[in-house]
Amino acid sequence: xxxxxxxxxxxxxxxxxxxxxxxxxxxxxxxxxxxxxxxxxxxxxxxxxxxxxxxxxxxxxxxxxxxxxxxxxxxxxxxxxxxxxxxxxx
Amino acid sequence: xxxxxxxxxxxxxxxxxxxxxxxxxxxxxxxxxxxxxxxxxxxxxxxxxxxxxxxxxxxxxxxxxxxxxxxxxxxxxxxxxxxxxxxxxxxxxxxxxxxxxxxxxxxxxxxxxxxxxxxxxxxxxxxxxxxxxxxxxxxxxxxxxxxxxxxxxxxxxxxxxxxxxxxxxxxxxxxxxxxxxxxxxxxxxxxxxxxxxxxxxxxxxxxxxxxxxxxxxxxxxxxxxxxxxxxxxxxxxxxxxxxxxxxxxxxxxxxxxxxxxxxxxxxxxxxxxxxxxxxxxxxxxxxxxxxxxxxxxxxxxxxxxxxxxxxxxxxxxxxxxxxxxxxxxxxxxxxxxxxxxxxxxxxxxxxxxxxxxxxxxxxxxxxxxxxxxxxxxxxxxxxxxxxxxxxxxxxxxxxxxxxxxxxxxxx
Numbered sequence: 449x450x451x452x453x454x455x456x457x458x459x460x461x462x463x464x465x466x467x468x469x470x471x472x473x474x475x476x477x478x479x480x481x482x483x484x485x486x487x488x489x490x491x492x493x494x495x496x497x498x499x500x501x502x503x504x505x506x507x508x509x510x511x512x513x514x515x516x517x518x519x520x521x522x523x524x525x526x527x528x529x530x531x532x533x534x535x536x537x538x
Numbered sequence: 539x540x541x542x543x544x545x546x547x548x549x550x551x552x553x554x555x556x557x558x559x560x561x562x563x564x565x566x567x568x569x570x571x572x573x574x575x576x577x578x579x580x581x582x583x584x585x586x587x588x589x590x591x592x593x594x595x596x597x598x599x600x601x602x603x604x605x606x607x608x609x610x611x612x613x614x615x616x617x618x619x620x621x622x623x624x625x626x627x628x629x630x631x632x633x634x635x636x637x638x639x640x641x642x643x644x645x646x647x648x649x650x651x652x653x654x655x656x657x658x659x660x661x662x663x664x665x666x667x668x669x670x671x672x673x674x675x676x677x678x679x680x681x682x683x684x685x686x687x688x689x690x691x692x693x694x695x696x697x698x699x700x701x702x703x704x705x706x707x708x709x710x711x712x713x714x715x716x717x718x719x720x721x722x723x724x725x726x727x728x729x730x731x732x733x734x735x736x737x738x739x740x741x742x743x744x745x746x747x748x749x750x751x752x753x754x755x756x757x758x759x760x761x762x763x764x765x766x767x768x769x770x771x772x773x774x775x776x777x778x779x780x781x782x783x784x785x786x787x788x789x790x791x792x793x794x795x796x797x798x799x800x801x802x803x804x805x806x807x808x809x810x811x812x813x814x815x816x817x818x819x820x821x822x823x824x825x826x827x828x829x830x831x832x833x834x835x836x837x838x839x840x841x842x843x844x845x846x847x848x849x850x851x852x853x854x855x856x857x858x859x860x861x862x863x864x865x866x867x868x869x870x871x872x873x874x875x876x877x878x879x880x881x882x883x884x885x886x887x888x889x890x891x892x893x894x895x896x897x898x899x900x901x902x903x904x905x906x907x908x909x910x911x912x913x914x915x916x917x918x919x920x921x922x923x924x925x926x927x928x929x930x931x932x933x934x935x936x937x938x939x940x941x942x943x944x945x946x947x948x949x
Contacts, residue, residue: 456773461704461781462643463766463774464752466745468759 475503478520480535482513488532495524495533543801546724553684553716554579556723557623557649557709560691562587563731564647567618567738570598570609572628576661578651578717580623603628607635607646614644615762617753619695619738625651625713629667633674639706640675641778642763643741643752645698646706648676649691652825653713654912662913663713664876665825669853669886675778677707677785678854680824684721686851687711689802692726695735696792702784704741704752712826712876714913726800734799782855789852808857810849813839814864817846819928820902822865822891823874824850827916831874834921845925850887858894865891866898870928874921874945876910884942903937909945920945 460466489511496504496511503517504524525533551559557580561569569588571581588597596613600606603624614620624632629650639646650668654660668678677697681687687709694707711717726734740751750758766774793807804810812832814820821831828849835847848864850857865871873892877885884892888906895901907924910916923945931937 453769454773456776456780459770459773459777460743460745461741461752461774461777462641462762463764463770464743464745465761465764466748466750467761469761469764472761472764 473516475515475517475519478515478518479538480520480522481515481538482518482520482522482524483534483536484511484513485532485534488530490530492529494527494529498523498527544730544799545727546800547727549723549725550720551684551723552579552718552720553681553687553711554651554718555583556684556688556721556725557691557711558583558587559725560688561621561647562593563726563728564619564621564692564695564735565732565737566593566595566621568596568598568610568613568620569622570600570606570613570620571622572601572603572606572624573599576625576628576653578623578625578649580649580651603631604635607632607639607648610646610648611635611639611642611644614639614646615642615754617738617740617751617755619699620644620646621648622646623649623651626653626661626667627656629671630655633671636671636674636676638763641774643704643778643781644706645695645704645738647691647694647698648706648708649687650708650710651713651717652710660912661713663715663717664878664911664913665710665712666877666911668708668710669877671708672854672886675705675782676854677703677705677782677789677852678710679707679852680710680850681716682826682828682849682851684711684716684719684723685802686804687716688723688725689796689800689804692731692735693792693796695738697785697788699738700785700788701739701741703781703788705781705785710825715826724800730799734795786855789855804851805849806860808850808852809860809864810851811864812847812849814846814848814868816844817868818844818932819870819872819925820846820848820865820868821872821874821921821924821928822848822850822887824853824887825876827874827876827910830916830918831921834918834925837918838922838925843925843929845929856890856894858890861891861894862898865895865902867900868902869932870905871902872905872907872924872928874907874909874924876916878908878911888942903931904941905931905938906942907945908943914946
């Protein structure tokens with residue numbers, strides 16, 4: 449630790465940080481990413497319901513994968529009723 | 539507050555029910571609990587209050603104790619006053635979240651019906667499970683009877699939620715001896731109880747130069763419980779220790795406030811000495827055994843024997859200085875604990891009390907006794923035999939070669 453870090457009196461209790469969790473990008477260790485076939489997709493939103501990390505969003509027209517948070521677990525691909533999601537190696 | 543104790547209602551209830559009434563009187567916002575074995579009458583009775591509409595608590599039935607405390611932790615982080623209870627193996631399953639709750643500084647109150655850990659499989663009482671939580675960073679209080687269980691549970695909300703403290707509190711009731719035994723218990727009138735316990739106010743913290751509440755609130759978004767590695771982990775541990783130190787005066791202050799309100803006082807909030815001042819031999823114990831030991835102490839005093847009892851009520855923060863002050867001049871001390879530790883020089887009570895006296899000269903000869911394990915009866919005869927041995931050591935000045943003994947065990 450080369451630079452001097454703040455001491456116990458200078459940091460907030462319980463390790464609290466001042467940003468909401470959405471501002472910390474946590475998807476960088478993913479080894480597989482979801483690829484969706486937009487033709488096949490029926491926009492049923494099953495993937496949106498099942499995503500354990502809220503990395504899939506719905507804007508009223510289409511769905512989007514947010515790869516800043518996707519951990520590549522593949523639950524969306526597993527649950528998709530029309531098999532339109534493939535997991536591809538990063 | 540007036541000098542006259544408040545009006546109180548006498549009820550014939552067991553220790554579990556006394557705790558349930560305390561949770562009811564504390565206006566708990568959220569209670570999450572695993573509803574079947576090893577759950578207690580505490581949650582059973584509390585669920586009845588919820589079903590009858592007597593409380594407005596959100597009652598969450600979860601699939602395990604691990605989830606029970608996790609749900610409490612989450613609710614507490616959102617600012618709710620939170621309560622749960624469990625026993626024995628249920629507490630052991632919670633162990634991971636017990637650490638989390640205190641390190642995230644959430645003042646959850648949890649009643650522990652102290653039953654023996656399996657195995658061999660056993661459902662009866664001793665304090666091994668709760669004392670195994672001693673390094674989890676919670677405030678820990680042991681109750682002698684059902685009255686104290688009610689009193690301590692209500693006090694626990696005030697202590698844990700105090701702005702200087704913000705730590706979770708465990709209150710312990712000995713399995714069956716307190717949890718399932720009918721006793722006369724005085725309950726406060728609900729309005730007086732509400733006044734005493736107040737509402738939970740979130741702790742204010744400074745981050746990025748701004749004052750924000752330590753709570754999950756979309757208006758002031760923060761992240762609670764993030765990753766802290768070698769760069770910050772130790773600083774957070776130091777903060778946790780400092781919060782525990784700040785709990786010390788608060789525990790005594792709340793104990794005094796309670797005494798003013800109800801007329802009941804538990805020593806200085808930590809230790810309750812009985813005839814310790816001029817004693818030749820003192821027994822230290824905690825929980826329901828203290829009642830039995832006090833009965834014997836009174837009997838032996840009537841026979842002119844100089845014996846005394848020290849009841850340990852608060853185990854965390856550990857009252858090391860107070861203990862040393864009371865015990866340093868006592869010639870012989872026996873520590874009776876309903877705990878079992880294998881491969882160590884005595885149990886947790888023995889270790890910590892003996893260590894607290896190390897710096898004193900002279901210091902007592904200290905012996906440790908394991909007993910009452912797995913629900914085995916702790917009777918007056920046991921304390922008589924311990925006093926007899928302690929007084930003999932005082933007379934001869936000879937300490938036994940090994941200081942730890944099992945009492946009532948068959949060899």
